[in-house]
Amino acid sequence: MMKIFLPILIIFISITTGWAGDGPLTLESNKAAIDLVQSHADYMWTLIAAALVFFMQAGFALVECGFTRAKNAINIMMKNLMDFSMGSLAFWAVGFGIMFGATKTGWFGTSGFFLSDFTLGGDPWVLAFWMFQVVFCATAATIVSGAMAERTKFIGYLTYSIIISALIYPVFGSWAWGSLFNGNGWLESLGFIDFAGSTVVHSVGGWAALAGAMVLGPRMGKYAKDGTIKPILGHNIPLAALGVFILWIGWFGFNPGSTTAANKDIAMIFVNTNLAAAAGAVFAMLTSWIKFGKPEISMSLNGALAGLVAITSPCATVTPLSSVIIGAAAGVIVVLSVLFFDRIRIDDPVGAISVHGVCGAWGTLAAGIFNIGGTSVKIIGVQLLGIGACFFWTFSMAFIMFKLIEKTIGLRVSAEEELEGLDFFEHGGNAYPDFDVSSYGGIVETVKSYGKTSFQESVEKLKGLNPATE
């Protein structure tokens, strides 16, 4: 009795209350209601994924902090805080329009600045899409702070953050992803595959990092005149490891979120992402074990990230088995690449160039090789074209930019600043004050002064105490 009565009751109530929408229940109104639910799900998934990708900023901050020295911890945190914050503003004002605006040429967009596509009461999809895209832009931007750590002037880095978010990243992004919104890029028209951005995000960041590290020069004491490499130890390996785990979980927003739609495709993308990361970690560990005699933590951590970067481009168009192969190869490549850059005396404290630049290129190429729909010379050719175009655009623009910054406001800190630590000179602070002995047993006396503070006098006194010796 209940089995018949209850459905009849529900249908009766829905017809009379118009539960499926206002007015009488029709096929059209039903479809519209179903489409609305799907649309809501699309928004939810896209924005949850955007939040996950935002959390990767914490991952980057912790990795970079853990792999560098304690005396620069405040500085690395400030740079990470600011490349996101200033980058967000720059992408809102200029970058999004260049990347996704309407375009005549297919080389850059010219509409949508300051989120002009959005009007109050209008379709808010542009807001969700912008939110998802801004965290991607910020990911590319924050890659560079690791390679340039421990010797970069803060003001120089702020300037870089604006330029990469407003110009360098969006222009290349428009070539590959413009048609995701109002644009239409020349590279994507050729069939370039880069689902979540091995090239668009990670290689852009990696090659900008290469340019920055080259213009800056190595940290003092890293490379001896006789050619030996002197390691500069990170001060907190657990923080670095936590950072990698946070990046890993963030990548579950980065890759599957790039569907910007709630559908079943995300399942395989999740699996591919995880398998590549795991394979990358294992094979980097094995490579370090064979080469150094012990499984090394920092290389293994880099390996996980390398796998993640590499799978970012092919994650939607390769099989899980291929993901394992792609990640494993990335794990081997990243170790060899880190050693290579050290040998040619390009100092990269966290391995950003190798993880993001080199493995981003590998992942983009792998997308062509392991493509589910089959591979061909043309497909691989387009992938290589995209890899090359990214390198050419990003590296030359970044190199010119860093050179200009160097010649104008200055890029590298002075020798005594680098020796004493950037926390004091750039930010007037100490990241771990409990580990220092200050007067009054930890209860610090504040100094009232007018005009020149005694802090500034301290700075002046310390400068000139340690003349530069290379």
Added chain:
Amino acid sequence: MKKIEAIVKPFKLDEVKDALNAIGITGMTITEVKGFGRQKGHKEIYRGSEYQVDFIPKIKIDLVVDASLSDKVVSTIAQSGNTGKIGDGKIFVLSMDQAVRIRTGESGKDAV
């Protein structure tokens, strides 16, 4: 009075402290130090490059005792701090001029 400085392996500290308590020693000060003797250092590896670590972490124990107790304290520390392996440490005995207890102002033997 004698001041005894002992440098021991960090994981031996509790054993040494318990042994000293057992013979009636009521106070000591410890510092975290680094050093080497004939143990020398060792090589570690970071991101593919080797580096030498010369200074090994140790614990330095300072105590001030009446001269009559000095030999007993030295042999207690030597026994409880011993592992038989290289890097066990050293004990130094110095003459001590004066000691004062801050709370009461006592000095000399009453202060230790």
